[in-house]
Amino acid sequence: MRKLLKSLLCIGVLLGTGGMLAGCHGSQGMADFTVPEELDSSRTFQLTFWAKNDTNKTQTKIYEKAIADFEALYPNIDVTIRLYTDYGKIYNDVITNIATNTTPNVCITYPDHIATYLTGANTVVPLEGLFADEKYGLGGSEVKFDAPSQQEIAPQFLNECAFAEHYYAIPFMRSTEACYINKTYVEQLGFTVPDVLTWDFMFEVAEAAMAKNADGTFAVNGQKVMIPIIYKSTDNMMIQMLKQKNAGYSDAEGNILIFNDTTKELLFEIASHAKTGAFSTFKISSYPANFLNAGQCIFAIDSTAGATWMGSDAPLSDIAEDKIVHFETSVRPVPQFDTEHPQMISQGPSICIFNKRDPQEVLASWLFAQYLLTNDVQIAYSQTEGYVPVTLKAQQTPEYQDYLSKKGSDNTDHYTIKIQASELLLNHLDDTFVTPVFNGSTSLRDAAGQMIENVTKSVRRKETVDDAYIEELYGSVTSLYHLDQIHSSSGSAGELGELPTESRVLLITLVAIWVCLGIGYGVHLKRTKKV
């Protein structure tokens, strides 16, 4: 449990040192990948696939089945999976393995992380050439399965994988954040849950829920514990608030714009509700779902990929059955400042392919990555949580539509809250956004969340959060996450690494020639003098 917190911190620190890492990754550069004419079926390929699951055994089984089905189609390609349960560990291991050219072949990851992987020369394979390859490209003539064409991948999701002038990934699953609401308590407090919440509405209801009975219990639930708002990912909270306010965060060139007056105002607002106890975070209090299901939280904000944990009838739960309180759950987009123009983050895993010296091995990797976009894998995996398939091809199948239509028919595969969470994203595809990707963008993300965590902790500890505090906070997170070491104009992150080996060899050769010339000239002078 607490491993997550360390993992998150680790990611921040690792990415904070991205610039330093960059320096040691460029030394083992590989040649540009060129798509081979044919996949050599006379050879055997051993691929490694580093994947992430949400501690969900069904997801593990889907990966295993996908591998088995793929290997049946391509008996000469053997895929070995290594399972992770957080992206930070994958990131950490990839960074470690870049230096020794022992990266996996195929990897589930985030574009932000890929931006750092790119500091190694030709480490990650640009995919546009593979997309378009007539034989082995998306839906190509020699592909042995029913793969989607490029047009059949949801454009919003595919575009998220384009940065540094290339497609460096393909999307695998997509989710967003949702606000899981104890509707029963909201109405008990005299409010009505709107279709789209505002931040003001949520904070108003939350403060109303802090009223207590004479015996010290909270009036709304009769319990000793009530934290009306618990936000799981405070980085997302800050990012979405700033986006909705059209305030600075960063730009594609890697300029850090977050330290502005809007951020300060938001932190003051958040701190005021943390002070009353109306707001807390996962890091400080624990999983929003645990509190929601125990009737101790009213607005639990978490990923749609966590929907199976939310609600009285949730199929997954960490709390004892006798602690679960019965209530009606509403699923809504994250709160908004402008309800007419909702904006919410798009998140979820993508897939990248690491370059290898053998182009045939890379081609085999691409085929497996492409297999993960087939309807079978997409539909099965998306149903494990409130995910959405990334291909229109899968979304439009009768099978997937049937799945959606059976919402609420049971509390397992068709759990209402889970399907509502998926529908939330499907209905708001055009309202999603992602933050600019550059080497260091994950550090900035971590810093955004850390500022909320800090002000929340501070007011709970009766510290004063004022202008001076915020100025100091800006400085401390800049330092902690090395934001002052992020080089702007890093959209092409690959440019940040050390010079490629070839370039360095050339420079060394030039220096050596000049040294030789100098020595030669010196010897010539000496001889001339002797004469």
Add this chain to the structure above:
Amino acid sequence: MKKAIYSALAFTLLLAGCSGGGTKPASSAAPAGPDTAKGEGVMTYADYIAAADEDEVTVEAYVQAKQNWWEDTATIYAQDADGGYFFYGVKCSEEDYAKLVEGQKIKVTGFKSTWSGEVEVVDGSFELEEGNWVAEAKDVTAALGTDALINDQNLKVSFKGMKVEPSQNKDGQEVAWTYKWDDSGEEGDDLYFNVSSNGKTYSFTVESYLCDQNSDVYKAVKELKVGDVIDMEGFLYWYEGPNPHITSVKAAN
């Protein structure tokens, strides 16, 4: 349990407390019992328990095991004469971490916090103090399932004569243990297993940061069979209820 949702990064794992892998006491001539008098400005265990979440606290206790060190923070199981402590992520250099041997007395200042029922000290720092004491595990088998058990939270505890009950692996088969709570993990992840006493079944954990895959207890749990009757020791960690971190397993006497 969702506790196991996230896996580790490359932390330094030092296996104090795990049978076969623990650090040893600094001195073989450890005193028979812990100091009962507290230094100036140091809270008694009762004062500590009475403090509210987010209050600043200063306590003295003896290291019983350490979970991990990473980026200048350490996570420590500790105990004094009156109760157990869990120091989460206290500031600690790698050099000082090496000094945190089993039994070492320390003074910790930080903030009291409760996370899913686990009472702990966070954002803290510590000083080494003179003193050494290794606690005997307290048998809490009879307290399982009672409200009294929480009074022993974070203590070094033992469980006697408990029977291994089936868990379900990812294929729906009955097994004696799983990687992670739902068998979604792999070698090196936390192990989960069910044990019963007096007709009630409880979920116990081998916390892989505390006792990794090379530790005796990790290997021993993987050898368990449903129906085995075992004695165990560990620390009474809490996650939405008791969630002991087991450090040794052996056949019941």
